[in-house]
Amino acid sequence: MLEFFELFQYKFFTNALLAGLLTSILAGIIGTYIVSRRIVFISGGITHASFGGIGIAYFLGLNPFLGAAVFAVFSALGIEWSAQKAKVREDSAIAILWSLGMAIGIIFVFMTPGYTPNLMGFLFGNILTVTTTDIIVTAIFALIIIAANILFFRPILYTAFDENYASTTGLNVKLIKYSMAVAVALAIVLSIRIAGIILVLSLFTIPQAASMLITKDYKKIIFWSILFGFIGIIAGLSASYFMDIPSGATIIFALISIWIMIRAVIFIKDKLNLK
């Protein structure tokens, strides 16, 4: 236990903890929207498409996360738009975008001269590389998301639930949907450092799945998801440090363990109640 507290002496660890807290807040709010609206697959497409931006930014010598953000936002808007306008089947469109982004990323990373040491970090995540700038950016974004979701909680909820009805009550459903699409894209990109492109979506879905075992209320799902997300991130992070395994993978295991534990408690409770 003492060893665990010694970790706090290290700046990289406190940074990681802060990033974990901010990410669990973001993932709790945005993930509940994703899961409730059943756009998990869309979000997967956005995540992977962002790799194209990372590749191009690498090639041009820019900040990879800027590239990822641009790609993610445009693919999110594109998917939201094509679902309304274009005559493409939505799941096919997502799959195309998904693989196109990855392909662009791979091509540009390979064309970039020299060694690209952080590539593994982008794919699998490395929470220990989080910088103070990352934390400030994430904190600002998290504040905006919290404020927007408190102020416009009901318009967002109603649009997610039944957009046709919301539109007949005079809400600007398009504005809400596109804004949320941008929020989803940016929240995902800001969480890539923690779990990597391949695993990041689980931060937005597993805490929600666990929360939905104990509550069916949108607001409460958000609160529980933030809590479970944070516990999972701390537990995963510590395991990653002591066992020397990439943090993305250990966090996912921690999150799934939470889900299993809650499921088991409910199972036992049901059994006892039956008797």
Add this chain to the structure above:
Amino acid sequence: MDSLISLHNVSAGYEPNQAVLRNINLDIKQNDFIGIIGPNGGGKSTLLKVILGLLPIQKGKLNYAWKNNKHYIGYLPQSNEIDTKFPIKVSEVVLSGIMGSKSYFGKYSKSDKNKANELLDKLGLTEYKNNTIGELSGGQRQRAFLGRAIINKPSVLILDEPNTYVDKHFEGELYNMLSELNKEMAILLVSHDIGTISPIIKTIACVNEELHYHNSNKISEKVLSTYKCPIELVAHGHVPHRVLNQH
């Protein structure tokens, strides 16, 4: 009397040059109770989308008696259009009908909440108000959506197949309620089951690409065939039975 909503030579559809509805003329006036019937795929739901402003019209004119045209209409969508697993509480669903008269911040006053509670009571949903819609039976869910549609006292109430999943007991209550509501608002009711609704509606609009308005609630196979409105008639009686052509 002035129309609340009027459609003049309206054509609409989902693809350009492929109208699902052609040259529709319809005036919805105060205290109207119009039953909309027609074959599947004939454009009944499309007509509702046009009236609700969800689908832009391709030709013609669509006028509302009010300027900001939105929250004067209450709407009960077809039950399969809603994700019933969505984590939203019954009370919240009913309250969401007030949204139109609120600012974007959507804070509800005490009187809003009282209104919702009264309505939930009337709909027999008080004990379920903190449940999510997924925990309700199909009929209870329809009642919750009806609550959402009428809480804001709209000028026009639009119902798309409201009797789906509704148990026979509540169906009678639903029709009584609609007759009562009709004193305050015009009602448009889409149904595939003309026999059951004919006692409560006042007029009939048959939609099959075109719209034929029938200024009475009595309808026969003969009338239907002149309207090119091939639907099955189910007679209303103690035991519902199908009316067959002479054979």
